[in-house]
Amino acid sequence: MKKLSKKTLVIIVSVLVVISYILHKTIAYHPITIAIMLVSTAIAGGPILRRAVSALRYRIVGIDALVSIAVIGALIIGEYWEAAAVTFLFMIGDYLESRTLEKTRSSLKSLMDLAPDTARVRIDGVEQTLSPEDLKKGMVLVIKPGERIAADGVVLEGTAYIDQSSITGEPVPVFKEVGEQIFSGTIITSGYLIVEATQVGESTTFAKILHLVEEAQDAKAPTQKFIERFSRYYTPAIIALSLITYLITRDIHMALTLLVIACPGALVISVPVSIVAAIGSSAKNGILVKGGEVIEKLSRVQAAAFDKTGTLTEGRPSVVSLHAYGMSEEDLLRIAVIGEAYSEHPLATAIIKEGANRGIVTAEVPENPEYIQGKGVRFMLEGETYLLGNRALFEDNGIDMKAAIKDIQTEEHERNTAVIIGTSEKVIGLIAIADKLREEAFEVIRQLKKLGIRKSVMFTGDSKGTAETVAHTLQLDEFRYELLPEHKVEAVKELQKKYGSVAFIGDGINDAPSLATADVGIAIGAAGNDVAMETADVVLLGQKLGSLVDAISISRMAVRNMKQNIFFAIAVAATLLIGVLLGGVTLSIGMLVHELSVLLVIINATRILRFAKRKKYTIL
Amino acid sequence: MKNIVMQLETLSCPTCAAKIESALKKTAGVKDPEVLFNTSRVKLYFDPKIIDEEGVKSVISKLGYGSLSVKEIS
Numbered sequence: 264m265k266k267l268s269k270k271t272l273v274i275i276v277s278v279l280v281v282i283s284y285i286l287h288k289t290i291a292y293h294p295i296t297i298a299i300m301l302v303s304t305a306i307a308g309g310p311i312l313r314r315a316v317s318a319l320r321y322r323i324v325g326i327d328a329l330v331s332i333a334v335i336g337a338l339i340i341g342e343y344w345e346a347a348a349v350t351f352l353f354m355i356g357d358y359l360e361s362r363t364l365e366k367t368r369s370s371l372k373s374l375m376d377l378a379p380d381t382a383r384v385r386i387d388g389v390e391q392t393l394s395p396e397d398l399k400k401g402m403v404l405v406i407k408p409g410e411r412i413a414a415d416g417v418v419l420e421g422t423a424y425i426d427q428s429s430i431t432g433e434p435v436p437v438f439k440e441v442g443e444q445i446f447s448g449t450i451i452t453s454g455y456l457i458v459e460a461t462q463v464g465e466s467t468t469f470a471k472i473l474h475l476v477e478e479a480q481d482a483k484a485p486t487q488k489f490i491e492r493f494s495r496y497y498t499p500a501i502i503a504l505s506l507i508t509y510l511i512t513r514d515i516h517m518a519l520t521l522l523v524i525a526c527p528g529a530l531v532i533s534v535p536v537s538i539v540a541a542i543g544s545s546a547k548n549g550i551l552v553k554g555g556e557v558i559e560k561l562s563r564v565q566a567a568a569f570d571k572t573g574t575l576t577e578g579r580p581s582v583v584s585l586h587a588y589g590m591s592e593e594d595l596l597r598i599a600v601i602g603e604a605y606s607e608h609p610l611a612t613a614i615i616k617e618g619a620n621r622g623i624v625t626a627e628v629p630e631n632p633e634y635i636q637g638k639g640v641r642f643m644l645e646g647e648t649y650l651l652g653n654r655a656l657f658e659d660n661g662i663d664m665k666a667a668i669k670d671i672q673t674e675e676h677e678r679n680t681a682v683i684i685g686t687s688e689k690v691i692g693l694i695a696i697a698d699k700l701r702e703e704a705f706e707v708i709r710q711l712k713k714l715g716i717r718k719s720v721m722f723t724g725d726s727k728g729t730a731e732t733v734a735h736t737l738q739l740d741e742f743r744y745e746l747l748p749e750h751k752v753e754a755v756k757e758l759q760k761k762y763g764s765v766a767f768i769g770d771g772i773n774d775a776p777s778l779a780t781a782d783v784g785i786a787i788g789a790a791g792n793d794v795a796m797e798t799a800d801v802v803l804l805g806q807k808l809g810s811l812v813d814a815i816s817i818s819r820m821a822v823r824n825m826k827q828n829i830f831f832a833i834a835v836a837a838t839l840l841i842g843v844l845l846g847g848v849t850l851s852i853g854m855l856v857h858e859l860s861v862l863l864v865i866i867n868a869t870r871i872l873r874f875a876k877r878k879k880y881t882i883l
Numbered sequence: 884m885k886n887i888v889m890q891l892e893t894l895s896c897p898t899c900a901a902k903i904e905s906a907l908k909k910t911a912g913v914k915d916p917e918v919l920f921n922t923s924r925v926k927l928y929f930d931p932k933i934i935d936e937e938g939v940k941s942v943i944s945k946l947g948y949g950s951l952s953v954k955e956i957s
Binding site (some may be wrong): 493527528 | 891893895896897898899901902905906909919920921922924945947
């Protein structure tokens with residue numbers, strides 16, 4: 264019998280039950296009818312009884328025990344139809360429940376299926392296929408279109424579009440070229456790459472994400488712990504209740520029916536299904552949520568504290584505007600790019616990056632560059648002397664800045680850094696650089712307000728002026744400036760006192776203590792930043808601040824779902840109880856309603872999985 | 884002490900998980916068993932001098948649940 268699959272058994276029993284029901288209605292309790300009912304009960308009920316007995320050996324009284332007692336009781340009093348119906352319903356219920364449960368877990372499973380299973384490496388010029396476990400750091404991987412990347416690495420050769428949705432939740436493929444970082448578990452949609460592995464096996468970002476998600480699923484919510492403790496005493500209590508009912512009423516039908524309807528199936532499953540569906544739904548949207556407790560806490564957040572640099576802003580300076588006097592912007596930028604060729608200053612990086620964006624890539628380097636500490640650089644190019652730097656550099660050299668003064672003042676007013684470019688006689692241009700706000704930052708703050716978050720607060724180490732400008736642009740409720748990391752922790756505590764539950768959103772650089780102190784620590788774009796991934800309760804993958812709104816929405820949806828499920832489970836049990844006491848609810852009806860309630864609870868939880876499709880707003 | 888993670892067939896009710904966990908707790912040689920319902924996994928330590936992997940598996944299969952794979956954690 265063991266060789267028959269669950270599905271086959273369900274079909275066999277279903278057929279037997281239907282036949283016996285027809286016989287029961289036509290020729291009533293004929294020996295043949297009874298025989299078929301008994302066979303059916305034995306097939307469906309055997310495993311239940313076996314499980315109940317083995318559990319009893321370890322002194323555990325579970326649902327199996329309740330059902331077994333009820334069925335044996337029914338057989339003793341000659342209710343063969345009831346026995347057959349109850350075992351059949353329990354069996355089919357169990358089967359359908361595990362099928363639907365699979366669905367609530369499916370989005371997590373699909374994530375795990377993304378783990379690469381082979382890797383093509385080039386060793387001494389020869390390509391060979393290895394299992395990802397055998398990869399070593401420094402090996403050279405060859406990856407073709409459609410293939411999954413088996414290690415984290417840096418592109419040595421080639422260009423490709425890569426689907427990074429497993430890491431970032433972002434479905435649009437990203438272009439990668441030489442020198443860029445690629446991640447294990449992502450897929451090349453077109454192109455061809457030669458990659459040097461920098462992280463392999465369990466150390467890859469993808470493996471770490473998988474591990475976190477796996478752990479998260481079974482990190483229990485407080486509500487769940489409560490229900491588990493409750494059900495440990497509940498089942499034995501029901502047996503006692505049933506016994507007492509029998510002793511008082513001498514009604515064995517009622518006593519047996521009580522056992523069946525009191526099964527806590529729907530109640531005990533109510534929380535874990537909602538949680539696992541919420542974690543799966545979050546993961547699909549590029550959000551790692553570390554367990555049920557985090558979901559409950561996240562749904563209750565009252566105030567959100569944002570770190571400025573790297574969270575509300577992109578975290579790296581970039582060119583925001585260009586002013587060229589008497590030449591084209593491109594020519595000006597070319598001079599600046601060449602002038603900065605040797606520099607590793609963040610401002611220089613921003614200028615070179617802007618050049619690359621506009622197609623200005625040159626191998627030319629400045630002649631006789633002379634660096635003036637804290638001011639800038641003087642260099643020669645094509646026989647002309649150029650100066651590149653701040654106001655002080657030009658003042659020191661007595662160069663007239665009249666042409667640019669208005670633009671300089673405007674940029675400074677906007678809190679941008681102005682890099683001035685000039686010859687030894689006059690100013691020829693100005694490049695304004697700033698750590699740009701994330702495009703979605705304003706919308707995120709607005710959505711949080713809509714969600715009823717009472718205060719959005721910004722923390723920054725910057726001066727009051729800069730902080731004020733950003734807070735004003737984003738319409739933040741409050742801001743704290745000139746904060747050191749330890750001050751940020753204090754500020755979080757202060758908010759907790761004022762508003763209760765506080766979420767801190769940071770990039771994990773310098774703010775791990777605040778992530779740990781807040782009720783919910785949320786790290787943005789922490790892929791590759793292990794400390795942040797470990798400290799934070801929620802990780803927004805792929806640098807998407809917009810996911811914050813999704814994370815809170817999903818957590819609230821999950822908590823609502825959990826409450827619906829708990830309420831529904833208790834209401835069904837209570838209704839059935841009244842039904843039994845008033846009469847009219849038989850064993851098989853009780854079992855049917857009970858199994859249906861479990862199924863409905865699971866199906867309700869699968870609604871959380873459809874979150875992404877129902878999103879009413881779009882954020883970049 | 885060996886530390887292993889076992890992947891079980893899909894657990895369909897949290898009480899099954901609780902049942903396996905208390906059974907393992909009462910098994911000699913097994914330490915700190917933890918049954919994870921959502922992932923249908925069991926994490927535990929066992930003393931190879933008292934019980935082996937097969938012994939642990941049989942405790943679980945006697946309760947009616949099959950184990951699919953066993954992985955040792957270093």
